[in-house]
Amino acid sequence: MSVLPYTIERQDSNGWAKASSRYSLWAPRASESLSGARNSRFSWRISDLPRRVTRRWSSLLKIACCACAVFFLLTTLTRRWRGDDGKSGNWSIPTWESVEPSSLIYSREDLRRIWEWEIASSHYPSRRPIPAELGFKNEIINPAIPVTKNTSTMRNSSSYITETKPAGPRRVYLDLASHPPSVAYPPRPVPGSIADLDIIMDHCDFDRDKYVRDCLEVLRVGAGLDNGKRLRRENLDDWRYVFVEHESNAASLPEDTATPRKSPEDLAEPDLPLPPLPTSPYAPQEKALQLPAPLTRKPYSSSAPCDPDYPRLFHMFWTGPFTDKPYLALLSYLYTQNTGIHQETLPADAACRPQFWVWINPARGATVAQVFDQLKANSWSAPFLHHRFREVIKFQIWNTTEQLDSIEEIKNVWRQYDSTVFRGNTIRILPTPVKLATTESDGSSGPKSETDYDRVSVTMSDMARFVLCHRFGGIYLDADTLFLRDWEELWGWRGAFAYRWSRLKKYNTAVLRMSAGSALGSFIFRTAVNWGLNFHPMAIAKYLEEAASTGLLTLVPDALFDAAWLNVENYQRERPPQPFFTNFADLFMTPQEASAAPQALGFDGFFRGSFSYHFHNFWWQPFDPSRNWPDLGERFAETERAAREEAEKLPVPEKRDLDWSTVLKRTFEGYIRGEQPNMYGEWIHW
Known part of the structure; x- marks a missing residue:
């Protein structure tokens, strides 16, 4: 099926009557019988209509196009299909940040340094996973998480680190x-x-x-x-x-079996390329981040x-x-x-x-x-x-x-x-x-x-x-x-x-x-x-x-x-x-x-x-x-x-x-x- 700019033309016993205007819409070629009209049909192909038909269809199509445009804007720009889980559910109006440009002015490397500083300062006393998109490759020592016998570091399927290594009391x-x-x-x-x-x-x-x-x-x-x-x-x-x-000796502690970990050797898949972070289009990237020494616990x-x-x-x-x-x-x-x-x-x-x-x-x-x-x-x-x-x-x-x-x-x-x-x-x-x-x-x-x-x-x-x-x-x-x-x-x-x-x-x-x-x-x-x-x-x-x-x-x-x-x-x-x-x-x-x-x-x-x-x-x-x-x-x-x-x-x-x-x-x-x-x-x- 070919896609062409089209106009509408009508065929009857007197032959084709052609209009002088063309619609700048794109549509497939098609034809359709016109019920109730003998020997007549609509043929969707490149030709014209009489001017009196053209003006009528032109007004109707303009109204229809405007209505479609308004509907499109309302449904796609001011609403989104989202539920309480953020994936599916009821119509809801997005917050302002969903249409604002990115605010990020730091490189991925600087973001890793920020995380490393906070973790080393005992500001991450949690076993919550680290986002894989940060791209950590080397294990991160966490002095705020208790040591267990199993101290290997959890990685995701592409071997990026998603957990810290416990080193705390x-x-x-x-x-x-x-x-x-x-x-x-x-x-x-x-x-x-x-x-x-x-x-x-x-x-x-x-x-x-x-x-x-x-x-x-x-x-x-x-x-x-x-x-x-x-x-x-x-x-x-x-x-x-x-x-x-x-304070205690980790050797005397039981194995930590709640969170099984994998070593890099156990991972069959190679590293997947990380998608680029959404950096700000308006603000320049920050220079190399200068941080003091981490705090000592x-x-x-x-x-x-x-x-x-x-x-x-x-x-x-x-x-x-x-x-x-x-x-x-x-x-x-x-x-x-x-x-x-x-x-x-x-x-x-x-x-x-x-x-x-x-x-x-x-x-x-x-x-x-x-x-x-x-x-x-x-x-x-x-x-x-x-x-x-x-x-x-x-x-x-x-x-x-x-x-x-x-x-x-x-x-x-x-x-x-x-x-x-x-x-x-x-x-x-x-x-x-x-x-x-x-x-x-x-x-x-x-x-x-x-x-x-x-x-x-x-x-x-x-x-x-x-x-x-x-x-x-x-x-x-x-x-x-x-x-x-x-x-x-x-x-x-x-x-x-x-x-x-x-x-x-x-x-x-x-x-x-x-x-x-x-x-x-x-x-x-x-x-x-x-x-x-x-x-x-x-x-x-x-x-x-x-x-x-x-x-x-x-x-x-x-x-x-x-x-x-x-x-x-x-x-x-x-x-x-x-x-x-x-x-x-x-x-x-x-x-x-x-x-x-x-x-x-x-x-x-x-x-x-x-x-x-x-x-x-x-x-x-x-x-x-x-x-x-x-x-x-x-x-x-x-x-x-x-x-x-x-x-x-x-x-x-x-x-x-x-x-x-x-x-x-x-x-x-x-x-x-x-x-x-x-x-x-x-x-x-x-």
Whole structure:
């Protein structure tokens, strides 16, 4: 069948009538009978129609072509056939990165060097496979994986290495539980203990159809948070995810038969050529990557529990007047973390105490003295300047110029984005003082609605978390986060992580862990420079996916930090966790049918097992409308008075059924007032 440009011609008893126009379409030659017309047929061949027919067919064909073009664009450019597994399923709109050009500016060799640095620094304590497209040929020693007798390296069918060679200390997994008579409260985590995220993924990974409810039970039981209320179940050995490291002789260990390995001699197939990586068409390739020497793994020691290479720093970034949102974040930190404020003096073998650094982004032109004067005058922030909290909570002043100049990867280039990214917002602290926002209305300060907040500050916050972690190390948390348990085991896991964006296999950096000066951090900063200093979590996912390096920033299940998110997006509602939120607003306005739970269950019934809870903004909604002031007792009565008087000008009657947010706030405040212990049964020592 030949393919030709065609027109339509009609044959009848009078012969062929020819048109003068031709259609620029391509179609096979064909003919078709025209029913109802004697001695007539359509013949699809090169000839013409009368002009009156031509005009009619021309209009119809133009309309048809336009319709086909629109349909093609809609179905192929704005939709794709994809299900939750990413392969098949329902129609869904692709995210922006699916049509954006590649962001990759590193060669495959440099990517291998980044991986080698991270693994050698004990930042990959996992048996997850290494992407074969990186093309590793030589075995990689991993000091964070326990040694076994079988130490050969796993390769794929083309002999590229996909696993690391274990060279680390033995792991002893703990059976943590409360024991009589101390069963009223859970035990503090063992100092130096580590969470095995591989095991947590086995029980919590959404891609494996794991439920948040079941994940939280594993997290509770494995950490001993069920405190004497454990019910009989089958063998729970595979629920143990907390371990401590012990140096040992690998020769005395059993064979590792869980992951059979092959030597290169056993492989019959030759190396397959690696496909080219999708490099950026717009940005030049980076020069040879310069990395420092890898960090040396130091085993935990009770005599020196704090490792200077991994400082236990929580970071939070805040812009504008201090409100009840960072206030609750700090109260929950004091209520859950092992800060030592429950002891008069710290014992010699105490666990490493964390610090919480609150980074205040000041008003343009404000001096440091002005910022601290405002913090002292603000009823929500003043309590944390008390000398009892001096060693565990520190207010820091954010200076964009100083911070960005401290990052080697961007210090010489970030100023070119002054007008596009920062828009003149707090680029430098000017010497001329300016008046800060007043504090007379602290109880109602901050945004009043979902759209009433500083979006430039949100962009700044996306960048600040990477700056702080890359410069100082530690864990960044958004200010709309509440701590729900001790994070000792997460500090022990030295790899970088962020949690999952609900059902999407993307990052949410509301919780971000990275080591200071890491190769991963260098990669992210240099890539972001070429993409307009874009640190949005979706952009971070794009950078790492195109570099086959998502394994270096572990994507942990959102059940650990954001256990309501799947339910809010209408997933897993047939087996929801406790409490059952269908909207993030349920924290502040608990539905009537579930309003008995907050007071009946209290803090212990709020997503028990999760490390934290992220309530996703709601800056405008008070935690405790009827007592919208810091109710911390006589020690803080002076700074409390202004906020209390302001709130009582427009009194709000107390609800008979208290919402979850109110119960949590009053629980944390009761600990500071000395009316109740914290979640581990410890009383604050003043």
